[in-house]
Amino acid sequence: MKLAVIxxxxxxxxxxxxxxxxxxxxxxxDIDAKKVEELKEGNxxxxxxxxxxxxxxxxxxxxxxxxxxxxxxxxxxDIIFLCLPTPPGGDGQADLSAVMTVAEQIGPLLExxxxxxxxxxxxxxxxxxxxxxxxxxASEELFDVVSNPEFLREGxxxxxxxxxxxxxxxxxxxxAAETMSTLYEPFVRSGNPIITMDPRSSELTKxxxxxxxxxxxTFMNEIANICERVGANVDNVRRGIGTDSRIxxxxxFAGIGYGGSCFPxxxxxxHHTAAGHGYDFKIVDSVMEVNNWQKTSIVRKMEDYFxxxxxxxMTFGMWGLSFKPETDDIREAPALYIAEELAxxxxxxxxxxxxxxxxxxxxxxxxxxxxxxxxxxxxEALDDIDALVICTEWxxxxxxxxxxxxxxxxxxxxxxxxxxxxxxxARKAGITYISVGRPAVHQQELEFAE
Numbered sequence: 001m002k003l004a005v006i007x008x009x010x011x012x013x014x015x016x017x018x019x020x021x022x023x024x025x026x027x028x029x030d031i032d033a034k035k036v037e038e039l040k041e042g043n044x045x046x047x048x049x050x051x052x053x054x055x056x057x058x059x060x061x062x063x064x065x066x067x068x069x070x071x072x073x074x075x076x077x078d079i080i081f082l083c084l085p086t087p088p089g090g091d092g093q094a095d096l097s098a099v100m101t102v103a104e105q106i107g108p109l110l111e112x113x114x115x116x117x118x119x120x121x122x123x124x125x126x127x128x129x130x131x132x133x134x135x136x137x138a139s140e141e142l143f144d145v146v147s148n149p150e151f152l153r154e155g156x157x158x159x160x161x162x163x164x165x166x167x168x169x170x171x172x173x174x175x176a177a178e179t180m181s182t183l184y185e186p187f188v189r190s191g192n193p194i195i196t197m198d199p200r201s202s203e204l205t206k207x208x209x210x211x212x213x214x215x216x217x218t219f220m221n222e223i224a225n226i227c228e229r230v231g232a233n234v235d236n237v238r239r240g241i242g243t244d245s246r247i248x249x250x251x252x253f254a255g256i257g258y259g260g261s262c263f264p265x266x267x268x269x270x271h272h273t274a275a276g277h278g279y280d281f282k283i284v285d286s287v288m289e290v291n292n293w294q295k296t297s298i299v300r301k302m303e304d305y306f307x308x309x310x311x312x313x314m315t316f317g318m319w320g321l322s323f324k325p326e327t328d329d330i331r332e333a334p335a336l337y338i339a340e341e342l343a344x345x346x347x348x349x350x351x352x353x354x355x356x357x358x359x360x361x362x363x364x365x366x367x368x369x370x371x372x373x374x375x376x377x378x379x380e381a382l383d384d385i386d387a388l389v390i391c392t393e394w395x396x397x398x399x400x401x402x403x404x405x406x407x408x409x410x411x412x413x414x415x416x417x418x419x420x421x422x423x424x425x426a427r428k429a430g431i432t433y434i435s436v437g438r439p440a441v442h443q444q445e446l447e448f449a450e
Contacts, residue, residue, distance in 0.1 A: 170202025224437025320392025
């Protein structure tokens, strides 16, 4: 099939590349001329495991092209994917200006039957709005509008796209549903379902899925906070409830809150949708409140440990800046908030991340930049520091193990926001190790035991 993908952000680039790798003829369109030139030269602007390989192959074999000119791409396409930004406004409502602008531009260009697909995460009713905008300048017989939400995990997006657990298609037209099913058939040969429904249900499905996962994460963070107060271990609780098939094992790891481009934005959006229809979505209110608190909870633990909220003259190492491992995305990353808090309290920082240093620098404040030294490996972030703060669970941070910290650090004090290390190993290593929802290990415990 011939596809046009409008927008080369995270979703657009991954979707366009994966469709091209599966044998489709894909033209990606973006208004950013500099970005398009970079893509034409073979430069992938995001870090996503596995993407660069299929990107280069698809360009080399002529199935993937990039342009700033929308007209030809739209006229030749069987299916047009709208992969445009829908950032949250001040009230949490998704900004649809980019989507609606492109919808208005598409109408006059349609010559033959085309399926227009909302791939962006959009509020309920957006498919209707897009249909109305296109219909102002095109016969409704020439097109159908479909909702096809993405369920990609950053760091595993290529695998998720190529082997989806399910494909959701929101279509009022049988013809459009069949066209979309044909496109996705190669991706579901193992038997995973293509679920067809009405567009409004499809649009709400994406918000509901992310809100549910954010709620699950937040619930476990609340359990972790209780564990710290009653002397329980959240890891044991997680194993105890995760083996219940009704609950499942995933998204039960306690930490310093969720971030990224999806969960924060989508939870806000479903809250706004509910409020706009006169419903008080209390659970979602609590999820947002708890997550905001959780992001900087590690700073309060540092204040308790050092007995002060003035960190002037102190230096802290930071491991991890991205909101999760295997990505350079720092949108709503807890590290942003932690660094801001620590810098505001007078601390100096030495920060390391395998992929996200450049994106962190672009997103953080001038105060944080002035307080932070960025280094090129994890050991450099341990030099002459008063404590280490772990914000992201990159695999490389699991080695060296806690046994090495006593030798590497001036004083081996670790505040771990991702629970990377075993408590018994930390205790035997003679370090101070304070994590989330688990008993704190203090260096003197070993000394007293001896």
